[in-house]
Amino acid sequence: MRLPKLSRILATLAATTLAALGAVAVDSAPASAAVRNVCYNTSQAGPFATYANQAASIWNNYTNNINMAQCGSNLMIYYTYGGGSYAQRTSLGNGRVVIDYYQAQQYSPLRIMTHEIGHILGLPDNYNGNCAILMSGGSAGTSCTNPYPSSTEAAQVDRNFGFAARTTATPQVFTGSWPAPATVGAQR
Numbered sequence: 447m448r449l450p451k452l453s454r455i456l457a458t459l460a461a462t463t464l465a466a467l468g469a470v471a472v473d474s475a476p477a478s479a480a481v482r483n484v485c486y487n488t489s490q491a492g493p494f495a496t497y498a499n500q501a502a503s504i505w506n507n508y509t510n511n512i513n514m515a516q517c518g519s520n521l522m523i524y525y526t527y528g529g530g531s532y533a534q535r536t537s538l539g540n541g542r543v544v545i546d547y548y549q550a551q552q553y554s555p556l557r558i559m560t561h562e563i564g565h566i567l568g569l570p571d572n573y574n575g576n577c578a579i580l581m582s583g584g585s586a587g588t589s590c591t592n593p594y595p596s597s598t599e600a601a602q603v604d605r606n607f608g609f610a611a612r613t614t615a616t617p618q619v620f621t622g623s624w625p626a627p628a629t630v631g632a633q634r
Contacts, residue, residue: 485518
């Protein structure tokens with residue numbers, strides 16, 4: 447069962463209010479609440495800020511236990527020229543995502559962004575080449591533009607953020623999800 451849109455809006459407003467007051471709201475929901483806020487920041491995302499917002503919306507629509515909102519810096523979104531896209535999770539719902547500008551010219555930037563945020567939400571890579579599996583990353587090829595998690599992936603994120611499972615995920619860096627661009631231009 448998906449949460450009503452009004453509940454998500456109220457959760458976003460609450461998270462934004464907390465952020466304005468200087469509070470961070472990743473794990474601040476009361477035990478009776480069904481949603482945990484994952485606050486992200488796109489101030490360093492450059493041309494990928496819109497993709498980060500779209501990816502957050504996808505995760506909000508496909509899961510029940512999280513609400514991603516621009517309300518803090520628990521998840522920082524960056525971009526780079528070369529070196530590959532990757533996610534660095536410091537704990538569940540916290541870390542940074544770096545999008546490689548050149549890879550995003552070959553692969554769907556929204557798929558890359560949603561995939562890398564999936565790592566922050568506790569999902570591992572699944573290099574099976576299946577475009578229907580978001581965490582298959584670049585193994586599905588450059589023609590795959592699917593930015594949506596499968597029902598299994600969404601259910602795993604809900605389990606990861608369920609209130610019965612408040613363990614912190616092991617800090618980890620996820621690299622190599624996207625093969626290197628065929629041609630890399632001059633790096634800045």
